[in-house]
Amino acid sequence: MAEPDLNLLVALDVLLAEGSVMGAARRLGLSASAMSRTLTRLREATGDPLLVRAGRNMVLTPHAEALRERTRDVVNEARGVLRPSASEPDFATLQRTFTIRANEGFVEAFGAPLITAITAIAPLVQIRFAPKAEKTALHLREGLADLEIGVLSEMGPEVRVQALFRDRFLAVVRKGHPLERERNVSPERYVAFGHVVASRRGQGTGPVDDALAASGLKRRVVAVVPGFPAALAVACASDLIALVPASFVRNRLEHGESQPPEAIYTFELPVETAQITVSQMWHPRLEADPVHRWLRQLVLGVCRQREALWRD
CATH class of the missing domain: 1.10.10.10 (Winged helix-like DNA-binding domain superfamily/Winged helix DNA-binding domain)
Structure with a gap:
């Protein structure tokens, strides 16, 4: 034959x-x-x-x-x-472009320290942050992305996953908002105001809505925007309440980007919601690649360092 x-x-x-x-x-x-x-x-x-x-x-x-x-x-x-057998990379001369799919909040909070850590060792390496229009393993499978960073979803059994840090959502309003004067915002007061939601897929509901529904309450989502920076900008210029990750808020307060620290007020959600785990994901064909392994270790180190800084 x-x-x-x-x-x-x-x-x-x-x-x-x-x-x-x-x-x-x-x-x-x-x-x-x-x-x-x-x-x-x-x-x-x-x-x-x-x-x-x-x-x-x-x-x-x-x-x-x-x-x-x-x-x-x-x-x-x-x-x-x-492929030739892997040898110890010469990071001083390494020329390679890494594509990392991540949302705007991650790039704002971790992009600068990650780029600094990478270029300090491998100055010729380029990092390309690509937007995540949807959650799919297609980009990893087809070699269009080296890493996917976000909350784990259905990515397929072959995709490798490593937890980077734990995060939670906070409520954010403008300084001078009526809720700023309240020491503990009740669920009833929380739903008394309109809300702006960040969602790449245009969804207006999430875990906080499930928690509110258990108490017979429902918030009124006035606007849905594609990312957390837009949600924060809308909240700072209106009476709407934004829901954003704590890591994103802390980074904004630390650097005073777009909205100065004195322009926003944050408070804990008045209902219990589970923390979220942000992970990095990659295709198994890159598992043993020494350069990719080095990248994964740097991403993990930067995220853990920033998480410890915010915790302190």
Whole structure:
């Protein structure tokens, strides 16, 4: 029996990731006709159409969907086998760009000390913080991101996870807000005012709403904004209450960015909500990479150091 052409695996991986002949051709540096011929060979090899026309676009068949992650893992494993054995990196001359997916709050609170720690050891390394429009392991699986930082969600069983620090949410209002005069804000007073919520996905509810509902209360969400900086800015210019992580607030108070420390007033939520654990996540193909391991250790060290500073 003829041996299969293993070069087709790379083309299959890209086709399944792109879901498009043209997109796969661009990534592989091939012409559209050459990519179409490759798709024909893949169809013959797998006995499945793989990509089929749906209107003006193409979609994966069920068999192609089932093959996507397996193909990605096989290709990554093959690349690892053919990669030179790891040696101790020369950080003084290391030139590499790391892509870290994180929300604005993390970048504001930890971005500067992390960049300082990295460039002090590896001055030629570049850090690219990418926005998290959604929670998905796709960017890690496809090598589009080196790290994902945030609250753990359904990322798939293969994704590696390490806890960085624990955080909690605080309520924030402008200085001079009626609630500033109250020593202990009651749940009833908390829901008496409108609220501004930060959500990348446009969701207006969360754990605090569940806790309020247990007491028969409901807050009125007046506005939903994409990030914590925007929520804080709205709260500082209105009577709305913002809900933001303590780490983000402490960083703002420490540096006086955008809103000076004297412009905001914070208080504990009047209902019990669970603390959140912020973690870093990566794909297992980078587990043994000495440079990536060095990056993970620096991220962990910076986060733990900042957490200890705020706790003191």
